[in-house]
Amino acid sequence: MSKGEVTRAAILDSALGLASRIGFNPLSIGQLAAATGMSKSGLFAHFRSKEALQLATLEHGRERFTDSVIRPTLAAPRGMARVRALFDSWMSWETEVLEGGCVFVAASIEFDDQPGPLHDALVRNQRDWMEFIEIVARSAVTEGDFRADLDVEQFAFMLQGLTYAFHHTSRLLDDSRAGDHAQQGLEQLFAAAQG
Numbered sequence: 001m002s003k004g005e006v007t008r009a010a011i012l013d014s015a016l017g018l019a020s021r022i023g024f025n026p027l028s029i030g031q032l033a034a035a036t037g038m039s040k041s042g043l044f045a046h047f048r049s050k051e052a053l054q055l056a057t058l059e060h061g062r063e064r065f066t067d068s069v070i071r072p073t074l075a076a077p078r079g080m081a082r083v084r085a086l087f088d089s090w091m092s093w094e095t096e097v098l099e100g101g102c103v104f105v106a107a108s109i110e111f112d113d114q115p116g117p118l119h120d121a122l123v124r125n126q127r128d129w130m131e132f133i134e135i136v137a138r139s140a141v142t143e144g145d146f147r148a149d150l151d152v153e154q155f156a157f158m159l160q161g162l163t164y165a166f167h168h169t170s171r172l173l174d175d176s177r178a179g180d181h182a183q184q185g186l187e188q189l190f191a192a193a194q195g
Contacts, residue, residue: 008046011036012060015053019061020100024054024107024118054118061103062125068093073136079143080190083159086136087186090163091179095170104129105167130156140193147195158189 014036019027028050033040047053069089076085094102104125111119133156140146146155162185170178 009060011038011043011046012057015057016061016064016103017098017100019054019057020098020103020106022100023110024058024103025110027054027057029053051117055121058103058107058118058121058125064097065093065104068097070132073132078139080140080145082136083140083145083190084186086133087159087162091166091182094163094167095179101167101171102163105164130160133159137193146193150193150195155189155193159186162186162189 011032015027015032018032018035022031029040029043029047032038032053033043036043043053047056069086069092072089073082073086076082090102094105100106104122107118107122108126111122134152137146137150137152137155137159141148141150141152162182165185166178166182169175169181175181
């Protein structure tokens with residue numbers, strides 16, 4: 001990696017951390033300059049606009065998510081163990097990787113009804129994530145851990161619902177039992193999937 005690429009990655013790490021705390025709408029070159037101590041002109045050389053910064057930050061978040069959630073999931077044995085690894089990796093992503101929690105959950109709320117490039121990129125990311133959950137659930141069906149007639153789309157919807165509920169309950173409501181509720185919900189989802 002070149003020095004410029006290392007610098008850009010460090011800037012995007014800062015932008016991602018900032019977006020996890022304040023959201024994407026307020027994320028700007030000026031806001032990032034204030035948070036990092038870098039000059040606006042230096043940041044402008046990397047990102048020619050607020051939208052370009054936001055899109056680059058979202059893509060960087062996708063790369064970090066892949067490293068933190070997707071790869072550990074795929075390293076787990078196929079079947080229910082892989083589904084559990086997916087959920088556990090996402091919980092770590094939500095609680096340990098970024099101070100403000102999952103940027104995709106927060107951005108989904110921010111941009112659900114705001115058309116534009118950031119909305120479109122976020123929709124692509126979320127559709128890919130849902131498809132990944134379905135593939136992992138389907139592997140549990142193939143391995144015989146889940147029943148053969150499992151509706152993997154519905155399973156993915158419900159698992160995603162658990163992650164959103166955890167984010168909301170732990171972040172907004174500051175409920176210390178959110179993790180326990182999420183784990184209990186996962187066990188109930190597994191029980192239903194096993195038939």
